[in-house]
Every structure is written in structure tokens, then in C-alpha cells.
Amino acid sequence: MKKKRILLKVGSNTLTKETDNISRGKIEDIANQIALLQDTCEFIIVSSGAIAVAKQFVKLESKGRDINVKQALASIGQPHLIRIYQEIFREAGLLTSQCLLSYSDFERQESKTNIVNTINVLVSNNYIPIINENDTVATDEIKFGDNDKLAALTAALLKVDLFVIATNTNGIYTKESIESKTLKTIEEVEDFKQLQAEVVSSKSSHGSGGMQSKIDAASVAKKANIETWIVNGLEDHFMINAMNSTVPFTKIK
């Protein structure tokens, strides 16, 4: 039986559980879910969190631009992030690997072919690729830190069956419900234009794109005929619960 290919994007807020520290418990939760689903699904993860990990133990001095400090923090945090994934996934019997990609890689046919071929070898050998942006080479023009878009481009390139974005809300809420503090999830979206009107400008403490970048990412996936789910990664078993429809989340077809 052909496995369902799922690309899971995990944001900084999910990984830190909205604290200042990476949550090993959250990574265990992701590993446990993948272990439970591995007979029917194969996974590719796009994970943020490099900067959040570095901020836990380092403060860099610089008179330069803020973005360069962030890039340096990402460089310090990334190997730690991968080490934590590797340790925790290994305990759950799962193998992991690291791929660092940048936007320009999606503009060159040769790079695209190499990405697809490398990841196919990894996945067919039961390795779970953990992808992050190659932050050292990211530039201002290409909005730095927007892993939602990177995840969507990767989902389209790898022809996944489902794109799951784990964030810190129960999907996309209606604007009205945010304003009245009653939080109501938009469960199914077909009209993109209408969706744009629901976004409010806030973003969470560690995140960088906000909901707008998730909607843009879903739009990239939709063009590639991929369904996007925006789910609350703060909850335990968030993917399995969404699959069983036991939690509110947003499905963008």
C-alpha cells in the first residue's frame, strides 16, 4: 500500500509551547504521533526553532543589523535543535536527517531535482528529513524566517498528499470572534479572498510570519492541489486528533 505523504510544518511557538525554551515534551509528542502513524503515512518535517534554541543560552553582541544577529543565532541553534530531534526520535525508534534549504533553491531546476531525489532516498529508507531554512544565506528581500512559505514550496515540490501547519491557535479564527474574544475557528475554506479579511496583524511571541504567511502558504499548496490543515500544535496528539476530527482546526481544500 502506498503511504500517504505528509509534510508537517512546526512553528517556533509550538516547539517552545509558548515559553522561552524548546519543549522536549512537544518533540516527544510529535515523535509519538509519527510512530503511531508510520504504517500508513510517511513524514517530512519543516521545523523552525533554531533561533529560539540559541536564545536559551546565548546573547550576541553586535552593532550590525538585527537580521544578521538572528542569522548568527540560527547558526548556533540549528545543530542543537537537530540534536534534540535526533535524541528524542531515536527513543521512539525513528530515524532523522537534516536538510537546509533556501528560496533560491526553488528557482533552479537542478537544485529542485536534487532536493526531490535526496529526500526520496531518505524517505524510502525510513529517514525523516527535518528541514529548516538555510538562514545564513537568507536575504532581506526574501522575507527572512518565513518557514510557512518554505514549507509550502517544499510540499509542492515533493508532491505531498497533505500539508499540516502546526501553530498556536485552533486554526484560523474569524476576525469577529477575535475582536469579541470568543474565538471561533473557520473549519473549512474554499473562498480565499474571503479568508484574507479574517487576518489580524498580531503574531505570537516567537513566530515571525503570523497568520497571513500561513494563508499565503496554503495558497501555494492549493495551486499544487494539496490540502492544507492549520492545527493547534500546542495540544498533545494534534495531528491524530485532527485526523479523527475531535478538535477544531482549519481545512483549506
Ligand SMILES: Nc1ncnc2c1ncn2[C@@H]1O[C@H](COP(=O)(O)OP(=O)(O)O)[C@@H](O)[C@H]1O
Ligand atoms: N484570524 C486569525 N486566527 C488565528 N490567529 C491569527 C489570526 N490572525 C492573526 N493571527 C496570529 O497568528 C499567530 C500565528 O502565527 P505565528 O506567530 O507566525 O506562529 P508560528 O510560530 O506557529 O509560525 C497567532 O498566534 C495569532 O496571533
Ligand SMILES: N[C@@H](CCC(=O)OP(=O)(O)O)C(=O)O
Ligand atoms: N528559521 C528560523 C526562523 C523561523 C521562524 O521563526 O518561523 P516560524 O516560527 O515558523 O514563524 C528558525 O529556525 O529559528
